[in-house]
Amino acid sequence: xxxxxxxxxxxxxxxxxxxxxxxxxxxxxxxxxxxxxxxxxxxxxxxxxxxxxxxxxxxxxxxxxxxxxxxxxxxxxxxxxxxxxxxxxxxxxxxxxxxxxxxxxxxxxxxxxxxxxxxxxxxxxxxxxxxxxxxxxxxxxxxxxxxxxxxxxxxxxxxxxxxxxxxxxxxxxxxxxxxxxxxxxxxxxxxxxxxxxx
Ligand SMILES: [Zn+2]
Numbered sequence: 001x002x003x004x005x006x007x008x009x010x011x012x013x014x015x016x017x018x019x020x021x022x023x024x025x026x027x028x029x030x031x032x033x034x035x036x037x038x039x040x041x042x043x044x045x046x047x048x049x050x051x052x053x054x055x056x057x058x059x060x061x062x063x064x065x066x067x068x069x070x071x072x073x074x075x076x077x078x079x080x081x082x083x084x085x086x087x088x089x090x091x092x093x094x095x096x097x098x099x100x101x102x103x104x105x106x107x108x109x110x111x112x113x114x115x116x117x118x119x120x121x122x123x124x125x126x127x128x129x130x131x132x133x134x135x136x137x138x139x140x141x142x143x144x145x146x147x148x149x150x151x152x153x154x155x156x157x158x159x160x161x162x163x164x165x166x167x168x169x170x171x172x173x174x175x176x177x178x179x180x181x182x183x184x185x186x187x188x189x190x191x192x193x194x195x196x197x198x
Pocket of ligand 1: 163164165166167175176177178179
C-alpha cells in the first residue's frame with residue numbers, strides 16, 4: 001500500500017461494523033449493521049441494509065442480499081445464500097411489554113452449508129435447513145427441510161430435489177451437470193450425493 005493508492009476498506013463508509021470477528025475479505029455494503037459479538041466468516045458479502053445481531057454466527061463465503069436481518073440464535077454455515085428480504089425469526093411466541101420473553105426462550109435456527117433461501121421467504125425459528133436445500137421465494141418454512149430438497153409455498157412443502165449446482169434433479173436423481181444422487185434409505189426419504197461433492 002502507498003499513500004497515493006491506499007487499500008480500500010471492504011466496509012462501505014456508511015456501514016456500522018462493531019464486531020471484531022469479521023473474516024478476511026468480507027464486504028459490507030451501505031447501511032448494514034454488524035453488532036459487537038456477532039461472528040462473520042471470511043469472503044462473505046453483506047448487502048445494503050443487512051443486520052447481524054450479536055448472537056448470530058455466519059460462516060465463510062456467505063452471500064446475504066439486501067435487507068436481511070440475522071438475529072440472535074441463528075447459525076448460517078459456509079456457502080449459504082440468503083435472498084433479498086428473507087426473514088429468519090428467533091422467537092416462536094413473541095410478546096412485547098410485561099409478557100416479553102427472555103432471550104433464553106428463543107429457538108435456534110440452523111441454515112446448513114450451501115443452502116439457499118429465496119427472496120421474501122420466512123423461516124420460522126427452531127428449524128434446520130439441510131445442506132444445499134433450496135427454499136423458494138415467498139415460502140414459509142414451518143418444519144425441518146432435508147438436504148438437497150426444494151420446498152415452496154405456505155406452509156412450505158417439498159416439490160422436488162435440487163443438485164448442489166442449483167438445478168432440479170431428474171426423476172432418476174441425476175443432474176444435467178453430471179452429479180448423481182441416491183436415496184438415503186431413511187424414513188424421511190432423504191437423498192445423498194453419490195461420491196464426494198466436487
Ligand atoms: Zn447439478
